[in-house]
Amino acid sequence: MWEWWIHHTKSGSPELPVPVSAASWTRRLGSKGDATHTIPVPGSGIPKSLIRELATGNTYTLAQRWGTFVASAGVIQGRRFVEASGLLTLRQKELRAALLGQRLPHGVGGYGPNGVSLTITGRSHSGAVRAIVDKAVQGNTTIGWDLPIDYPPDGAGGFSAVWRMEEGLTIEDMLTQMEEDGAEIDFAPYITPTGYLRWEVRVASRIQVGVPFLLAARAPGTIVADLETDEDFVRQRSGLLGFGGGSGQDRKWAWAGGGIAGMPVRDERISFPDITTQPRLQAAVDADYESRLTPTNQWKLTLFIGGTGPEIAEPGRVLDMHVFGSAFIEDGSHKQRVIAARGDASLMVTPEVQEVTGG
CATH class of the missing domain: 3.55.50 (Phage tail protein beta-alpha-beta fold)
Structure with a gap:
């Protein structure tokens, strides 16, 4: 079950478990998620001097944990206390976004x-x-x-x-x-x-953690709810012309392309102003082009984690979605990698996933 701990940011030392009456968190691949947690101060048994200290921004981090698994760990960035209700709300960001x-x-x-x-x-x-x-x-x-x-x-x-x-x-x-x-x-x-x-x-090149988790998306008793698919073709490009740092004729440039069968030419000019060497510029253009060859196939779903815990929705985890009998989705296995997960204090977690392509 969920528990919430405040840790010292610099050392990671566990300082105190705290009661939470409301929560909203997002853990994102790349470590730029955020969170808010509300602590009912009256009746918590935590002395005023201690809770004021442990709610100090940047010095402390709040972790939402399920056993030893951390679903969210946010460096405290702000706090708001409402006198009438006695509720203290802590605003947090992941380590990279907040500090590093x-x-x-x-x-x-x-x-x-x-x-x-x-x-x-x-x-x-x-x-x-x-x-x-x-x-x-x-x-x-x-x-x-x-x-x-x-x-x-x-x-x-x-x-x-x-x-x-x-x-x-x-x-x-x-x-x-x-x-x-x-x-x-x-x-x-x-x-x-x-x-x-x-x-x-x-x-x-593609972070993957653990082993794929098998999910029977339409079977009786499935833990999957609110399944949707959303394919976005906006980022697709037939070719990219990329420019690096510099100016005039000395400015570095590179291209990648080849077209997409059946699609009209849809080339684009992009810039990487901080890159000044040819090999790195070519690698950046190639990587960007590769990511645009197929539409973004975004599945939307919610998972009931009561029997599994939130670890199945950890960013980098592959969900092996088995779908049969859908009016639109093709029958078979659809591997989706979690790139973000969000939740609250309940037993429902919403992963943000993208289709696994290329093996």
Whole structure:
């Protein structure tokens, strides 16, 4: 069943379980979700001085947990107390959105217009993200910068970059460039055996966790409710012409295309102003084009988690949806990967899913 804990953001230490009367949370692949939780303060048994401390923004994080599985972990960003009702509402954002992504790769006093923020040479996507995260937390050795983050594996590969201080890039800018290069990045919260909250950094071309969960979508007693499918053709393109940083005839450019059978030409010009090297620009254009070849096939559904827990809707989980007898949906197995999940304090969770293509 659901429980709610406040953790210290920097250390992840479990501080106190709290009662919650209302909740709304979204956990999103990429770690940019948000949440609100309402605590009825009168009768909670929590002293005023303690609840005021534990509701301090940025210093503390609220985790909505089912056993040791964390459905949502949000750094507190705001609080509102209504005297008449005694209700304290905490507003939160996931770690990357609230804190990590906003950081500069150096202290504000460490800027130099001729300096280099970070150099990456011949690393895999995972290795490059590892270097970025290490820069974001200053190796977890500098007081104030440290966070309970598990680095992704290092590895050799084809990614290289030199980010100069004059560019004024944030950690978020660097992570976004990695995503433009074809990587998916997620900061997945979890609870250690000693009850501490940590974040595992996951990096892959397509993040997938666990094993596919079989769902009989139309069978009697199914846990699936409110099933809809929504295919969006707006992003489809027959070709892309991409421009990088620079100006005039020296500006880098790359293209990807080939057309889509039966579709009229629908090319587009796109820009990656922060990318200044040809190989990285080509990789970004190729990745963008690949994502536009098929329509976005969005399934909408709600899951009853009373017998399974919310882990089946974890971002990155594949739901193996078996549908038979629908008036529109083709019979058979339809694999859908969870890219986000939202819920409240009930036993219903709504995953946001996208069709798994290419195996």
